[in-house]
Amino acid sequence: MRTTDLSELAAFDAVARHKSFRRAGEERGVTASAISHAVTNLEARVGIRLLNRTTRSVSLTDAGAMLLSRLSPAFGDIGSAMDGLNQFRDTPFGKVRINAPSSIASFVLGPVVGRLAEANPNLAIEIVTTDRLVDIVEEGFDAGIRLGESLRDGMTAVRIQPRLRFAVVGSPAYFAKRPLPKTPADLAGHVCLQNLYPTGVRYAWEFIKDGRSVEFQPTGPLASDDHELLVEAALSGAGLAYVWENRAERDLRDGRLVRCLEPWCQPEDWLYLYYPTRKYISAGLRAVIELLRA
Incomplete structure (x- = not known):
């Protein structure tokens, strides 16, 4: 088999797995147009359409699905063989x-x-x-x-x-007006910023101490999936933030933030x-x- 044949087959394999010329190009380290050209050449050589293309999607034809089912194990074997050279x-x-x-x-x-x-x-x-x-x-x-x-x-x-573990933090100015919460139940009397998953779903603050698990659902005026933003909001005195300990570490060390409920924030495994x-x-x-x- 010619080197060009193998390169075209590898381009087809990447597109078929990713259902995307762009992602296939990123994997192969070339442009999407180069991948498209290689697949087009392959289809012209074999005389069969292997991929259905629209402006929004890429899908396999029956012939393409059959070819992929045979190619994937073969490319896996090639990858394993090449990686086996690492022992030398x-x-x-x-x-x-x-x-x-x-x-x-x-x-x-x-x-x-x-x-x-x-x-x-x-x-x-x-x-x-x-x-x-x-x-x-x-x-x-x-x-x-x-x-x-x-x-x-x-x-x-x-x-x-x-x-990793979470930390509940607030600014000295915030705590100058309110007492530090001693238990998760005390958070009901505080302004607590909300945490979002990237999907937009809000998630509860989770605590555990002496085998006892507690969840608290904040209702504060700000909600975000960005811990950096939540830390900045806490620094400004907007409320308490529930963030990764590492995100707040420098501000805690420098006294710009104050930590509370630390015994309730156990390291996650x-x-x-x-x-x-x-x-x-x-x-x-x-x-x-x-x-x-x-």
């Missing part, structure tokens, strides 16, 4: 794409990416952050990081570090890196997992 290198070679929530990526991955890059100079690490729920298979990621949400079937989850169970674990992904577990 000092460090892994290749690319690892990771998806992580924007709200925690900086303090989960930030402390380790330098060590990971230094220990694996031949490894290209690509991290894409977003708080929306991502289908890592469809969008071409090797692995994702989640905060304990349920995973769909066919995924393997590995518990990783660090253990629910941070996971996950990947498709059937996917071959490359040496690069294995290096990422080992470092995040340490």
Whole structure:
């Protein structure tokens, strides 16, 4: 088989998996037009339409579905064979794409990416952050990081570090007018800013102490899915914020924020890196997992 044939088949495989020329191009490191050209050439050579294209969507024809079912295992075997060469290198070679929530990526991955890059100079690490729920298979990621949400079937989850926890914080000016709450029940007498999932759904503040779990649903004047914004609102005296401890760490240390209910905010043991169970674990992904577990 000619190199051009294999390149065209790889382009088709990427488009078929992602249902997108743009995402296929991002995975392959080329433009969407280059991917489209390769697939068009492939269809012209075999004389059969493999993809149905509209301005909004891409779908497989019956012929395309049959070809993909045969190609995917073959490309998996090729990937495994190429990755097997890493045993003859000092460090892994290749690319690892990771998806992580924007709200925690900086303090989960930030402390380790330098060590990971230094220990694996031949490894290209690509991290894409977003708080929306991502289908890592469809969008071409090797692995994702989640905060304990349920995973769909066919995924393997590995518990990783660090253990995160929430903090309830307010400004000194805010607490100059109100007493510090001692229990979650005391929050009823405070202005409590609301937390949103990226979907817009509000979520409760969760507390636990001595095995006792308590939820509090805030009704304050501001709601956001951005912890940075909630911290800024708390700094301005707008109310109490329920944010990741790491987001408020500097302001707490400098006295610009005051923490309350700390005994009720226990470290969470629910941070996971996950990947498709059937996917071959490359040496690069294995290096990422080992470092995040340490």
